[in-house]
Amino acid sequence: MENNVDPLRDQEQQKVLEVVKENNFHGLLDLTLRFGKTRVGILAIEEMFNRLNRLSIPVSGFLWVTPDVNLRDVDIPNDFKKFGKEHLLKHIDIICYNSLKNETKHRNLIILDEYQHITMANMYSFLTNKISYNGILGFTGTKPRNRDKAFILDTLRLRSIYTVSMEDAVGLDLISNFVVKVIKYDLPYDEAIVHRNLNKKIDALWEQTKDPELLPSVKNSARKSAIHLGRRRTKLIYESKRKLEVTKFLKESLKDKRGLIFLPRKAMVEQFDSYYHSTSGNEHYLDFKQNKKNHLVLVKAGGTGHTYGPMDFVIVGQITRDITGLTTQAWGRGLMKKGHPLEVYILCAKGTVEEQWVQSTLENIEDYRVEYVEYTEVVNDVENS
Secondary structure (H helix, E strand, O other): OOOOOOHHHHHHHHHHHHHHHHOOOOEEEEEOOOOOHHHHHHHHHHHHHHHHHHOOOOOOOEEEEEOOHHHHHHHHHHHHHHOOOHHHHHHEEEEEHHHHHHOOOOEOEEEEEOHHHOOOOOOHHHHOOOOOEOOEEEEEOOOOOOHHHHHHHHHOOOOEEEEEOHHHHHHOOOOOOEEEEEEEEOOOHHHHHHHHHHHHHHHHHHHHHOOOOOOHHHHHHHHHHHHHHHHHHHHHHHOOHHHHHHHHHHHHHOOOOOEEEEEOOHHHHOOOOOEEOOOOOOHHHHHHHOOOOOEEEEEOOOOOOOOOOOOOEEEEOOOOOOOOOHHHHHHHOOOOOOOOOEEEEEEEEOOOOHHHHHHHHOOOOOHHHEEEEEHHHHHHHHHOO
16 A cells, blocks of 8 residues: 555545446546545556556546646645656646536546536537547535536436445544534624515515416516526625624634635635635635644635645535535535544524525434524623633
8 A cells, every 4th residue: 555545544445446446437436525536536547557558458548627726736646646656647637627628539537526517518528429438437525416417427327336425434434523503693684674575575476487377478587587586685695794793703713723714705705814715826725734824714615626634613604505515515624633523613694595505405414413503692602701
């Protein structure tokens, strides 16, 4: 076994590799965050590379598709070096999903890293048979629920061949234990009034779409209006002054601990002294990774696939319906410090659709891990401690 590999993790990764070989290097691996998906991909490429050489079959090359330029240019190449597989890099093209539509070369194996990022547009070469391959392996810790993505996977005959859930990984002692605290807060009065009015309009519009006496064109118009107002409602919840207030309070109360904070807007994260987003530059990001800063505030999931090292807490300020798993991606960034429970704080505006999204996010998490706490109680506890 090569250096820099945890023996227990290696044992589980080797099990995955055996299933990959049994399925002729074609299928989906739904492996929880922090399982070590990148090393599984490296092992699969090495196995196929060695097999081709044993059979004297020319190596056409490998393609690794990733959602982020930092992963493409830094993290993935460094992982090949870390695990002593640098010699394979000359046979591999590492690209981002936005470049995938231009690919036409034959590949021995294609890795779709974080495959929830596939779309009809970026998978064009696959859907039109302009690219050929011997096998495709898709990795993710956040399985997509989108119908278009399901259609693409069905078309390419990609099905799940191995699953390791978050609870599985905790039981195997591969990732840290964790507890979830849902911090519930009231919207400020002015925002609450706007939210209530939007709810009334949205409910009325959806009722129109069910009215059998209305013309299809009228019902379609009502549906579009309901969706538009729903986006306004989501924007109101995401950009709430109270959400920012709660986040700042929690961050200050946890200032002596190491952690990540996730918020939905660049303008919000820029109100903190250590942040990272698509146009911020890497200074704070690198400082956090090098333990020069105790916290880092990120937009959405902070770059799918990024690893930030062990930490004590994660604050999740953006909840979604979890179609792409943003919420679990967020707290999964901290599931690394084995034997040290991670504290996950999920912010939730009371009386809003965010409560439903929290339930959806937590549906696969054991009840004993989850506690619901009022923001006012948190404030009182901190001030009286």
